[in-house]
Amino acid sequence: MADRQAVQQNLNGLLSKLDDPDADLRYMSLNDLLSILNSSSSAYLVHDQYSSSRLADGLLKALDDQHGDVQNQALKCLGPLVNRLPSESLGAILEKLSNLTSSQTIDTSVPNTALRVIVTALPRPQAGQPPSQDASAAYSAVSKVLVPRLTRSTPSQSGRRGSVVKGMLEKDSSKGFSSDAIDVLIQVVVCFGPLLKEAELNALQKSVMSIIDNDTAGTVVTKRALAAISTIVPHFSEAQFSNFVDDLVSRLNSQRTSIVHRRHLIATVGSIARSTPTKFGPHLPTLAPYVFGALGITSFSGICGFSLYFIKYISVIIRTNRHHFKMHLIWFAFAASFVACSTGRNIISLGPGREGSRAILELHGNITSTSLLRRDAQNRCGPTFGKCSGTHCCSTAGYCGVTKSHCQSPDCQIDYGHCDAHTTPGGPPTDQIPRTKVGKVPYGPHAIRSCVAPGKVALTFDDGPNKYTQDLLDLLDKYGAKVTFFITGNNNAKGPIDTPGMPWASLIERMYRSGHQIASHTWSHQDLSKITPRQRRVQMLWNEVALRNILGGFPTYMRPPYSSCTRESGCMDDMGVLGYHVILYDIDTEDYRHDSPNDIQGSKDIFDKNLARAKATEKSWLVIAHDVHEQTVHNLTEHMMKTIASGGFKLVTVGDCLNDPPENWYRIDDSVDKSIIRKTGLTTSNAVSRDGRCGQSITCTGSKFGPCCGKNNRCGNTLKHCGTGCQPNAGVCPRSGGASEKPHDGKLSTISVE
Incomplete structure (x- = not known):
């Protein structure tokens, strides 16, 4: 009893600190709370409804904290907490969180993430075994509270007569459908599918199909809905599955079905074919004519992609269901449709006069021209034709010219x-x-290729800084997150990173001051395995000079462009001689392939699938992304940070994930006066100026207005701002002159690019 009282007093003290104005104290209190919840000393909570409910309310309040680290720590506490809750308290916390998902005033991804964390942590039925008492109790709470909220509007607890709360999967007039809510549904089915009643499965299926039926749902939401359907249907009885197929046939056969809707339905057929081939096999002869019928639609180029999506899984179905149909006829039908789609696509993509055209492909992580170039023997360059004359540049396609497409690195030869x-x-x-x-x-x-400390995830961003980098830094500040930037000195026509008047130097300074790690990604993003040893040396040393000009030192960490630095070429040995740690990765988000609102879900799926492969106590991850891509900055990164938190991982820099102290991350150049690395701490509490004003707690470092805060409390990059009266506590103040001075004219006389 005495031990229980001591634990309860400790919990009460920690809960009271969650209201403290100091975010660090709130974070540390939650960290201590997590330790208690993971220990056997908190087991009594399952019999103490008052204490457990009070604890749950405290964590729910912390989920709305404005400090990202505090939110993440509260999410971590939910998993162990739910296994300490009495069944009554579990239902209450599910009710409160599910109601928050319809709020118009908060970020609803937080309560949805919390629901996923809770559902995942609950006891669940095990295959081939009757459900345990704990699993049955957990299912009862989910069935009573969460399933109804996922499938329909429910009466509001506000007390107003006739007031209802919108269902989690219903379309919101201002926000649209919620992909986060679909993920909650998926987790419910994954964990409790064997226990779900027929009526519950039907209701969940209808809710998801209402999204698939909606032409305005958007690609990302529709993809999540398709994933949900493929999770639900394996739990159908034969009768349920037959009814579902009949419903699909009716929709596919309807003349009122739009082309977009038909695409979604064909994708649905593909999803269920993949998830349950044994059940699907007998229905293939019924569904196939309707799927192939879509190929006869005038605008069939889009339909083909979804038909081929369906075709991908046919070999599995045929192997599983040989006795249901004649294989040679089925294969003939699928081969014919494949040829039709392929031929149709070629006809569509080749317009008049395009037979001799050649498209420049997009290179990994870098922006390149996509214009079509005529085949022309004049003004050619490259291995066959030789060099361009004068100051002309040789494009990646082998043409001489002076445009940005010809001259920008890394495409220029x-x-x-x-x-x-x-x-x-x-x-x-x-x-x-x-x-x-x-x-x-x-x-x-x-x-x-990987971190050494379990439970850590190192997010890395290559190829910047770029026009989206400031937004990324703002987002990272919001969550209090630290990452690693692999900086390229002069790529994608942005100009050298140390050019006065450009925003790149200020952004790099902000990276450092905010506690992010800065590493090298070469000067102009050349493939280090395909250039000469002398050129490799230039790629590294020129980037060192530019970073030294900004920070007073340069990194000891690097990542080779395209991850290409082979031993055979001598590249790895060269990096060792120059004193670099060569960093690769074990999760490639492939964000360079998915840089559109419709496609970025592909990168999210890659990240989520990898992170789910192991628990935080067993594995760590080193992740590559690129801050030159809009969807990476404005969509993917926040998703990754939330997934990292909900999985119990800690987001860190590469150096941290390798247990390397920050003093080893850089080499100082003692020959220069300016050294931000030496003269500043790793973090700053100053907010970055958003309107050009500065002073006191507002800094110009990292702003788009210029790095210096003048005596008039305005940001800029002229002598007026950076000279006499410059405020060093609110920006950068050179010892003499300012950003308007000409850069140093010294050259790297010991090396050359040839």
Whole structure:
């Protein structure tokens, strides 16, 4: 009893600190609370409804905290808490969270994430075994509270007569459908599918199909709905499955079904074919004519993709259901449809006069021209034709010219003409700076593909800074997150990162001051395995000079462009000589393939699938993404941070995930006066100026107005701002002059690009 009282007093004290104005104290209180919930000393809560309910209310309040780390820590506490709750309290917390999902005033992804965390943590039935008492009790709470909220509007608890709360899967007039709510449904079915009653499965299926039937749902939401259907139908009885197929046939056969709706229905057929081929097999002869009938529609180019999606799973179905149909006829039908789609696509994509055209493909993580170029023997360049004359650039397609498409790196061929990659950063060279190797993290020729500390996820962003980087930094500040930026010095026509008057230097300073790790991604994003050792040296040393000009030092960590740095080419040995840790990854988000609102879900799925492969106590992850892509910054990153938190992982820098202290991340150049690395701490509490004003708690560092805060409390990059009266506590103040001064004219005399 005495031990229980001591634990209860400790819990009461921690709960009271959740209202403290200091975010760090709130975070540490939740961290201590998590330790208690994970220990056996809190087992008494299952018999103490008052204490457990009070604890649940405290965590729900913390979920609405404005500090991202506090929110994440509260989410971590929910998992162990729900297994300490009496059944009455479990139902209450599910009720409160599900009601919050319809709020118009908060970010509803938070309560949806909390619901997923809770459902995942609950005891669940095990295959081949009768459900345990705990699993049955958990299902009872989910069935009573969560399933109704997912499938329909429910009476409001506000006390107003006739007032209802909108169902979680119903369309909101201002927000549309919620993909987060669909993910909750998926988790419910994954965990409790074997216990769900026939009526519940039917209701869940109808709710999901109402989204698939809606032409305005959007690609991301529709994809999640398709995933939900493929999760539900394996739990159908034979009669339920037959009724579902009949309903699909009716919709496919309807003349009122729009082309968009028909696409969704064909994708639905593909989803259920994949998820339950044994049940689907007998119905294939019934569904196939309607799917193939879609190929006769005039605008069939879009339909083909979904028909082929359906075709992908036929081999599995045929192997599983040989006795239901004649294989040669089925294969003939599918082959014919495949040829029809392929031929149709080629006819559609090749217009008059395009037979001789050639498209420039998009390179991994970098922006390139997609215009079509005529085949023309004149003005050619490259291995067959030689160099361009004068200052002309050789494009990736082998044409000479002076446009951005010809000259921007990394597409411009550096051996066959002028490229913007040949622009040399000002300042003394760095090649004489000692390359002392310290710490336990291996340097080249060893490559690092994963973290060493379990429970950590290192998000990394390549190719920036770029026009979206400031938004990314704002987002990371919102969540209090620390990541690693692999900086490219001069790519995608942005100009050298240390160019006065450009925003790149200020953004890089902000990265450092905010506690992010800065690493090298070469000067102009060349494939290090395909260039000469001398050119490799240029790629690294020029980027060092530019970063030194900004920070007073340069990184010891690098990532090779395209992850290409082979031992055979000598690249790995060269990186070792230069004193670099070569960082690769074990999760590739492939965000460069999915940079559109309709496609970014593909990157989310890649990330989620990998993260779900192991528990936080067993694994850590090193993730690659690119801050040059809009959807990565404005969509994918926040999703990844929320998934990391809900999975119990901690978001860290690469150095942190390798247990390497920050003092090992950079080399200082003592020959220069300016050294942000030496003279500033790793973090700043100052907010970045959003309107050009600065002073007190507002800094110009990282703002779009310029890095210096003048005596008139305005941000800028002229002598008026950076000279006399410049405020060092609210921005950058050079010792003499300002950003309007000309850059140093020194050249890297010991190396050249040739």
